Amino acid sequence: MQIRVDFTPMVDMNMLLITFFMLCTTMIKSQTLTIALPSNEKVDNVENMSQASEDDAVTIILDAKRKKGSMDVDTVNGKVVPVVYYYFGKPGGAAGLGNSPESIAANNNLQVSEFLSNDEKTMQARGIRAIIQERNKDVLTEINALKKKYQDGGFGSLETKADREKAQMAYDEAASKVRKDENLKKPVIIIKSTPQASFGSLVSVLDEMQINSISKYQIDNMTKADSIMVIDYQNRHHE
Amino acid sequence: MGRVKIAKKSTFIDMTAMSDVTVLLLTFFMLTSTFLSKEPATVITPPSVSTEKVQETNVVQVLVNPEGKIWLTMNNDTSANWSNEKMRVAVLDKVAEIYNETHKSKPISFTPEQKYTFSKLGAFGVPLAKMGEFLNTINEPEGQTKMDKWLEGDGNPNHPTGIPISWNQNDQTPNEFQMWMKAMRQSDNENLVNAIKDGTGVAIKADQNTSFEVVHLVMDNLQTIHMNKFTLLTALKGAEE
CATH class of the missing domain: 4.10.860 (DNA Excision Repair, Uvrb; Chain A)
Structure with missing residues (x-):
């Protein structure tokens, strides 16, 4: 006498279990980015502060695209669109920013760029990466x-x-x-950010530091001059 | 006319071999899977070129949702000395101690049952004054579901979620988030303390669209208590050089 056991239901059940485990598993581990920030304590001795010389300093200000005619952040496909401002040296350049609206507009050395990957054909850097590469x-x-x-x-x-x-x-x-x-x-890059800028753009700019082998960079707070320049730039380039 | 006689064959297929294979696959997935832990907020981490893998053990994860609410998750080593459960109880004791230093009029303390409940939690984050009440919820019917809902924010004004955080640059008057982080650093678990010191022990997990203001608040709080090195959780982006 031959005994046969039909295994088909057993296979069905196993497949169901496999599907369950496959869907519940996280195979991809998250990546991390290590950052070191300066201590919050006030430095009384100005001489101890590291000072970047004027030609080396590049300030990058992160911002987000705003809705037309308002300060609210705009999104495209649920994603915040980053805007990157940058300037070399001091705010306002050698002449300084001045106080009157005219002198601010005339001396504003803020420029705008964006995060772009390398050109697919020529492999040339574009956007903010090209600017950092040129400096470094x-x-x-x-x-x-x-x-x-x-x-x-x-x-x-x-x-x-x-x-x-x-x-x-x-x-x-x-x-x-x-x-x-x-x-x-080599440049010293100072990364600043408006409160509206997204966390994603902060990570993007830290990536650029890694891609372009920048050894000296720091994350800093916006100064009054920075804010004035950003607002002035936005007012003048309003669509 | 002669008929061609077709021999009747059984359609029975032997599934034993197939069953063997599926059981093997099943065993593989069961052994390799680490379950997605339930988190109070879903965030999509920003893409980055960084290939450094996240630490699996001895790491405190700070989960930040776009509204600026904060929860903590701890993953400790699997050694017998500092298992997840033991570590949590130690941290809870420590944070109560730190809290009571500044809140002498309303000290908090936890019963062994509450500590046990806390040791089994995944992500946690309610104001310390409400922690006792939160941990007692487990004794109610469907307590676990209620606790999960509380953490996600169930709209009940008596059920605040998220660890309270505020701008504070004075190390002597820590807010509750800073108290928790201090408690972790002051724990007796040397592996975790060392990991926090070299920056791999604290990971901030925030959504790519979260505003810088919110993340800056967390970073500034960590800077105040001298945790200047930490990591940001990112997702892998296609390699480019």
Whole structure:
């Protein structure tokens, strides 16, 4: 006598269970971005504060696109559209901002840009990335040379996994040396943000720092001059 | 005419092998899955090129919703010394101690049952003055569902959700969010304390559309209590260099 058990219902049930577990599982782990901020304590001794020289300083101000004729944040497809302002050196440039509306409008050195990825065909940087790259080109040339050296096996062979890790470490060390090299001209980037700017754009700008190998950047609060320039810019470029 | 005789074959397919495979797959998914923990607010983290993976253990996650409400989640190591449950009880004791220093007229304390309930919570975040009442909800019928609803904000004015936070730059007068973070740092769990010190122990999770003002408030609060290094949770974006 032959005994046969029909396993079809068993398979059905297993499939259901598999579906349940597949849907409940999180396979992708979140990524993180580490940031270090200065302490909140007031620095009494001004000499201890690190001062960026005027030609090195680049201030980036993050903002969000506003609805027409109002200060409310506009969204496109449920996403806040970031606006990036930037200026070099001091607010108002060498002449300073002045107090009268005319002098503010004349000396306002605020410019606008946006977050764009590299051009798909030419791989050229666009938007704010192009501006940061231009300011940091000394360091980037060195870093790119190191990258090429790494790919050509200049830091050791890339055959096995262990070799690759070794070469990667040597590369990282050399790259970090270049980033901190005092002889190279590199910008100091000050990141500021209006209260309306989105958290996403803050992460985007921190990404740009990483992409462009910026070693000196800080997150700071808006000053009065910054706010005046942003408002002045918005008033003059109102659609 | 002669008929071609077709032999009758059974349509029975042996499913034993199929069953074997599905059971194997099932075992795989059961063992690898970590369940999505229920959070009081759903947020979409912003995309970033950073490839650093989030810590699985010894991390305090600060969940910030777009309205600026805050909840905390703790993940501790699985060692016997500082299991999640034990750590939570220790932190609750510590935070009560810190709270009572500044609220001498209305001190808070927790019963062993309340502590037990707290040790089983996922994300947490109600004002400390309401914490006792919140933890007692578990004894009501459908207590767990009620607690989840309270955390999500059930519209009841007596059920405030989110850890109270305000602009405060004085280390001596911490607000409740700062009290919690201090309690974590002052705990005896060295692994967590070290992780907080080197910046991997505190992760801020906020939605990409959340305004900077809200995130800045959290960052400023952490700066005040000298936690200047922390991480932001992001999602992976296509690699570009």
